Amino acid sequence: MPRREPYVLVECRAKLNLVLEIVGKRPDGYHDLATVMHPVGLESRLLQELGLPAFPVAGLADSLRIGLGKPGIRLRAWGLPSPPGKENVAYRAAEAFYEMAGLEPRATLELHKAIPSEGGLGGGSADAAGVLRGLATLHYWTDEEALREVARSLGADVPFFLGSGAALAEGIGERLSPLPAADFAVVLALGTPGVGTKWAYSQVKPKHYTDGSRAQAAAELLSQGQVAEPWNGFVPALARERPDLVALIERMTKLTGGPAGLTGSGACVFGLAPDDSAAWRAEAVLRQQGYWTWSGRSASEPLTVSLQYTAERP
Structure with missing residues (x-):
């Protein structure tokens, strides 16, 4: 019987720190910050579907990189440079989601990278949040606090990208106060x-x-x-x-x-x-x-x- 397979498209946007203060250094070596973060229209795009890809690899551009790691998770990334496989925080986000959810990993991730690395734009964090939100959508996962806990484990900026609008972030970024976007x-x-x-x-x-x-x-x-x-x-x-x-x-x-x-x-x-x-x-x-x-x-x-x-x- 014919079937239609679900997939998710996620637009993962860059952020600006409109104001960023370094408040001090903590005993654990991290620095406390106070910063106002705001999303902007620059975006990477992430396609996610469950199971193995339904499209051939042959014929794709030379710049396409295929990252294979734990069975059931596939990452393909192109566009601006990004780490392959497990080195990519998007891949680690998928691993962390499945470990948290207690589900067998079975996802294909296609990432078109448009946010440059080492720019302070939060591109990797946006990708990680996009993976978490996308997999939660595909698996009908509704425990938001568990999802945010996974986000915090992946990076200080990641929880911001799971939110809406702008935010005042404090501590190492884990304390978020939502703000309206301008x-x-x-x-x-x-x-x-x-x-x-x-x-x-x-x-x-x-x-x-x-x-x-x-x-x-x-x-x-x-x-x-x-x-x-x-x-x-x-x-x-x-x-x-x-x-x-x-x-x-x-x-x-x-x-x-x-x-x-x-x-x-x-x-x-x-x-x-x-x-x-x-x-x-x-x-x-x-x-x-x-x-x-x-x-x-x-x-x-x-x-x-x-x-x-x-x-x-x-």
């Missing part, structure tokens, strides 16, 4: 080389700690529909070793005519443009100068999940 034009430019998170934190000294009041004020403004001027504690921490990022922030401000800042620990700089035209013009100049760039608008949700069905199969 609508604004934005330009992104990626400094090179990328910035590894571990290295960035190694540059942070006690003099770079602040009390979190900037993030609290930015959250209050966002709750009123206004976007605070960007501020990021990693900028002074990285300024000596990465003066190019400071220069890129200044260049972005001049090109957009609006405020600019660093997202995450870098190396992506964002500019808040007064309108779409200003964003496009700034992006064009930066692209001509050799930067990876993107321009568009903010987004209302970190993830969009769409459950669909294949054509009937015999």
